[in-house]
Amino acid sequence: MDVQTYMLGIGKAARAASRAMAVADTAAKNAALTAMAAAIERAAKVLLRENARDLEAAKTKGLDAAAIDRLTLTPARIEAMADGLRQIAALPDPVGEISNLKYRPTGIQVGQMRVPLGVIGIIYESRPNVTADAAGLCLKSGNAAILRGGSEALHSNQAIAACVQEGLKAAGLPEAAVQVIETSDRAAVGELITMQDYVDVIVPRGGKGLIERLMQESRIPMIKHLHGVCHVYIDDKADFDKALRIADNAKTQRLGTCNTMETLLVARGIADRILPPLCKIYLDKKIELRGDATARAIVPGMKAATEDDWHTEYLDAILSIRVVDGLDAAIEHITRYGSQHTDAIVTEDITRARRFLREVDSSSVMVNASTRFADGYEYGLGAEIGISTDKLHARGPVGLEGLTSLKYVVFGDGHVRG
Numbered sequence: 014m015d016v017q018t019y020m021l022g023i024g025k026a027a028r029a030a031s032r033a034m035a036v037a038d039t040a041a042k043n044a045a046l047t048a049m050a051a052a053i054e055r056a057a058k059v060l061l062r063e064n065a066r067d068l069e070a071a072k073t074k075g076l077d078a079a080a081i082d083r084l085t086l087t088p089a090r091i092e093a094m095a096d097g098l099r100q101i102a103a104l105p106d107p108v109g110e111i112s113n114l115k116y117r118p119t120g121i122q123v124g125q126m127r128v129p130l131g132v133i134g135i136i137y138e139s140r141p142n143v144t145a146d147a148a149g150l151c152l153k154s155g156n157a158a159i160l161r162g163g164s165e166a167l168h169s170n171q172a173i174a175a176c177v178q179e180g181l182k183a184a185g186l187p188e189a190a191v192q193v194i195e196t197s198d199r200a201a202v203g204e205l206i207t208m209q210d211y212v213d214v215i216v217p218r219g220g221k222g223l224i225e226r227l228m229q230e231s232r233i234p235m236i237k238h239l240h241g242v243c244h245v246y247i248d249d250k251a252d253f254d255k256a257l258r259i260a261d262n263a264k265t266q267r268l269g270t271c272n273t274m275e276t277l278l279v280a281r282g283i284a285d286r287i288l289p290p291l292c293k294i295y296l297d298k299k300i301e302l303r304g305d306a307t308a309r310a311i312v313p314g315m316k317a318a319t320e321d322d323w324h325t326e327y328l329d330a331i332l333s334i335r336v337v338d339g340l341d342a343a344i345e346h347i348t349r350y351g352s353q354h355t356d357a358i359v360t361e362d363i364t365r366a367r368r369f370l371r372e373v374d375s376s377s378v379m380v381n382a383s384t385r386f387a388d389g390y391e392y393g394l395g396a397e398i399g400i401s402t403d404k405l406h407a408r409g410p411v412g413l414e415g416l417t418s419l420k421y422v423v424f425g426d427g428h429v430r431g
Contacts, residue, residue: 014196014198016196016198016200016201016204017200017204019196019201020194020201020204020205020208021204021208021211023159023192023194024132024159024208024210024211024212025211026189026192027132027157027158027159027189027190027192027211027212028131028132028157028210028211029187029189030157030187030188030189030190031129031131031132031156031157031190033186033187033190034129034152034155034156034157034186034187034190035108035128035129035131035155037155037186039106039108041184041185041186042102042106042152042153042155042184042186043102043153044183044184045152045180045181045183045184045186046098046099046101046102046149046152046153046180047098047099047102047180048179048180048183048184049098049145049148049149049176049177049179049180049181050094050095050096050098050099050102050180051095051180052175052176052177052179052180053091053094053095053098053145053173053176054091054092054095056172056175056176057088057091059172060086060091060169060172060173061086061088061091063168063169063171063172064084064085064086064141064168064169064172066168067084067141067165067166067167067168067169068081068084068085070165071084071165074165076165079269079328080139080165083139083140083269084139084140084141084165084166084169086141086142086169090142093142094142094145094146094173095145097142097145097146097149097396098145098149100395100396101149101150101153101395101396101413102149102153103395104153104395104396104413106153106413107127107154107413107414107417108127108128108129108154108155108417109126109127109128110126110127111124111125111126111127111422112124112125112127113125114424119428119430120425120426120428121423121424121425121428122423122424122425123421123422123423124421124422124424125419125420125421125422126419126420126421126422127414127417127418127419128155128417128418128419128420129154129155129156129416129417129418130154130156130213130214130416130417130418131156131157131213131214132156132157132158132159132211132212132213132214133151133156133157133158133159133212133213133214133215133216133416134158134159134161134205134206134208134212134214134215134216134233135147135151135158135159135160135161135215135216135217135218135398136161136202136205136206136215136216136217136218136219136223136227137160137161137162137163137217137218137219138162138163138165138166138218138219138220138223139163139165139166139219140166141162141166141169141170141173143160143162143218144160144162144169144170144173144174144177144193145173145176145177146396146398147160147216147398148160148177148191149396150396150397150398150412150413150416151190151191151398151416152181152186152190152191153413154413154414154416154417155417156416157187157189157190157191157192158190158191158192159192159194159205159212160174160191160192160193160194161193161194161201161202161205162193162194163219164197167197170193171193171195173193174191174192174193177191177193178191202227203230206227206230206231206232206233207230207231207232207233208233209232209233212233213233213234214233214234214235214236215227215231215233215234215235215236215237216235216236216237216398216399216411217235217237217399218398218399221239221240221326224237224238224239225239234406235403236398236399236401236403236406236407236411236415237399237401237402237403238271238352238354238376238399238400238401238402238403239352239402240271240326240352240354241270241271241272241273241275241326241352241354241355241400242275242276242323242324242325242326242350242351242352242354243263243271243272243273243274243275243276243351243352243354243355243356243357243384243387244274244275244276244277244278244343244346244347244351244356244357244384245259245260245263245274245277245278245356245357245358245359245383245384246278246279246280246337246340246343246347246356246357246358246359246369247260247277247278247279247280247283247287247359248280248283248339248340248343248358248359248360248362248365249280249281249282249283249339250360250361250362250365251280251283251287251359251360251361252359252361252381253286253287255359255381256283256287256291256359257287257290257291257294259357259359259381259382259383260274260277260291260359261291261294261295262383262385263357263383263384263385264277264295264300264332265294265295265298265300266383266385267385268327268328268329268330269328269329270328270385271326271354271400272354272355272377272384272385272386272387272388272400273328273384273385274332274357274383274384275325275326275327275332275333276322276323276332276333276334276335276346276350277291277332277333277334277335278334278335278336278337278343278346278347279308279334279335279336279337280336280337280338280339280340280343281307281336281337281338281339282339284307284308284311284336285311288308288311288312288334288336289311289312292312292315292334295332298330299330300330300331300332301316301330301331301332302315302316302332302334303315303316303317303318303319303322303331303332303333303334304316304317304318304333304334304335304336305317305318305334305335305336307336308334308335308336311336315334318333318334318335323335323346323349323350324350326352340358340365340368340369343358343369344368344369344372344373347373347375348373348374351373351375352402353374353375353376353402354375354376354377354387354400354402355375355376355377355378355379355384355387356373356375356377356378356379356384357378357379357380357381357382357383357384358379358380358381359381360380360381366380366381375402376400376401376402376408376409377409377410387400387409387410388410389410389411389412392409392410392412394410394412394413394414395412395413396412396413397410397411397412398411398412398415398416399411401415406418
C-alpha cells in the first residue's frame with residue numbers, strides 16, 4: 014500500500030463528507046446512531062471473534078495485563094458500546110443553535126451560531142470501544158471523522174467500523190463521514206497529522222509517548238492532555254469522614270484512569286490523625302505508598318518519595334504523599350508539579366475552598382468531591398471524546414459542544430452602515 018496516496022484519498026473523502034454532515038438534520042444523525050447500535054448488537058459474535066484474533070496477537074507480543082484488559086471486548090462491553098450510541102442519539106443536537114442574540118443600536122441583531130469543526134482526526138490506542146464512541150460523537154456534532162486505532166486492535170476496529178458504515182448507509186448519510194484507517198503502518202499517523210488541507214483538528218487518546226510525538230510533529234491544532242497528575246489536598250478544616258471517603262475513592266476506585274489521584278497532600282495540622290487510618294485503607298487495598306519525611310514519620314514503613322514521584326502519573330497501585338504547611342503550600346505544590354488536569358480540596362472552610370477554586374489553574378477543580386468525577390458523563394455531557402488540559406479551544410471533558418465552534422450571525426432588514 015502507498016500510504017501517502019491512501020491517506021490523501023481518505024482526507025479528500027472526509028472533507029467532502031464534512032460538508033454534507035454540517036447540514037445533516039438531527040433526525041438523520043439520530044437514525045444513523047440508532048442503526049449503528051443495532052448493527053453492533055447483531056454483529057456481537059463477529060466482534061468477539063475478531064477481538065479474539067487481536068487478543069491472541071497481543072498475548073504473543075507480551076502485552077501486560079492492563080493493556081490486555083483495555084483491548085478486551087466482552088458481551089457487556091459490546092452492549093455498552095451500543096447503549097453509548099443510543100445515549101448520544103438522545104442528547105440535544107448542538108449544531109445550528111443560536112445564542113446571545115442581541116439588538117445593536119443600529120437595529121441589526123448579532124448572535125452566535127454553533128457549527129461543526131469540520132474533519133476530526135482521532136488517534137487512539139488499545140480500546141476498541143473508542144471507535145464507536147468517537148464515531149458517534151463526531152457524527153452527532155456534524156463532523157466527519159478519520160479514526161486511527163492502535164495496531165493491536167486492528168481486527169476489532171475494522172469489525173466495529175463495518176457496523177458504523179452500515180448505520181451511515183441506513184440513514185442516507187455519506188459513508189466517508191466516518192473512516193477507520195485500515196493499515197497499521199505508523200506512516201499513516203505521520204500523514205494524518207500533516208494533512209492540514211483536509212483535517213481541522215486532531216484528538217489524541219493514548220499514552221504520553223504518543224501525545225509527545227504528536228505535539229512535536231503535528232501541523233494541525235490538537236485537543237489533548239499530556240498526562241494526569243491529579244491531587245487531593247486535605248485541609249486542616251476538613252471533615253474527617255469526608256476526607257477518608259474522598260481520598261480513598263480518588264485513588265482506589267479505578268487505578269488506570271487520567272482522573273485518578275496520584276499525589277495526596279495533607280495539612281500538617283491534621284496529618285497525624287488522618288494519615289494512619291487512611292494509609293491503612295490504602296495498604297489493605299495493596300497500594301504502595303511513597304511519602305516525604307513527615308509522612309514517613311507518621312506512618313512507618315512508607316517508602317521515601319523522590320523528586321520524580323511528584324511529577325509522575327503512575328496509573329498503578331502507587332501513591333505519593335506529602336505533608337504541607339497549609340493551603341498556600343498545597344497550591345504551590347500543585348502549581349509546580351501538577352498537569353492542569355484535576356485537583357480537589359477537602360475542607361469545611363468556604364473561604365479556603367473559594368481560594369482553591371480561583372487559584373488552582375486546572376481544567377477541573379473540585380471542593381469536597383473525588384477527582385474521579387472529572388468525566389463527561391458525570392458532568393452531564395452524555396459522553397466525551399476525551400479530556401483537554403489546553404486553554405484553547407476546549408478545556409476539561411470534551412463533549413458535543415467541544416466538537417463544535419461558534420460563528421457570528423447577523424440579522425438585518427435592509428440595514429446599511431452609515
